[in-house]
Amino acid sequence: MLTKTDTLLAAPLPAWLHEPVVSPRLDTLGCFAGSPHQAPNHVLINEYRPGQGIMPHEDGSAYYPLVATVSLGAPIVLDLYEKKASGDDDEKGGRKPAFRILQEPRSLLITTNELYTQYLHGIAECLTDEDLGFDGIANWEMLGDTQPYLNSSYERQTRVSLTYRDVLKVAKVGNSVKFLTTGR
Ligand SMILES: O=C(O)CCC(=O)C(=O)O
Numbered sequence: 001m002l003t004k005t006d007t008l009l010a011a012p013l014p015a016w017l018h019e020p021v022v023s024p025r026l027d028t029l030g031c032f033a034g035s036p037h038q039a040p041n042h043v044l045i046n047e048y049r050p051g052q053g054i055m056p057h058e059d060g061s062a063y064y065p066l067v068a069t070v071s072l073g074a075p076i077v078l079d080l081y082e083k084k085a086s087g088d089d090d091e092k093g094g095r096k097p098a099f100r101i102l103q104e105p106r107s108l109l110i111t112t113n114e115l116y117t118q119y120l121h122g123i124a125e126c127l128t129d130e131d132l133g134f135d136g137i138a139n140w141e142m143l144g145d146t147q148p149y150l151n152s153s154y155e156r157q158t159r160v161s162l163t164y165r166d167v168l169k170v171a172k173v174g175n176s177v178k179f180l181t182t183g184r
């Protein structure tokens, strides 16, 4: 939970969010080694039913600029848009993604560096992800299984994501309880 000032009320991650993702996977990769707490201290769980998505956005400065996303359930396409976009509108006036990443179930996606700072990310509100192939999907050659996309599309099913982040500002729970109860 983050307060209005983007401060995390710290609580240990439950064991099922810690293993096997943080330990051993993220620890082995060392991707949070340079972050203030050397580990993720916050996990957001999102569920996307068919037709649901998330508007293009950036995750912002409350977090160390690295997100580790575990996808569960069904595959889904994540769209990445350049922040300073000009002339990349499609014929309907909608924005065209610079990259599309197919997130396979049980995959781990690390978003960092300029993809974190210079790009927006979003998930389209659609019932079918289309144009799934080498030309339309940036990570096509990294996929474990392309069989589900032989007709270049995939009808959405429920997908759940776990996004692991390191929130920069942390309040100790003891202090936050005091803070929450003052002024009542
Ligand atoms: O579900 C995802 O993969 C993305 C979620 C996201 O962008 C967010 O919660 O900030």
Ligand SMILES: [Fe+2]
Residues within 6 Å of the ligand: 057, 058, 059, 121
């Ligand atoms: Fe996000």
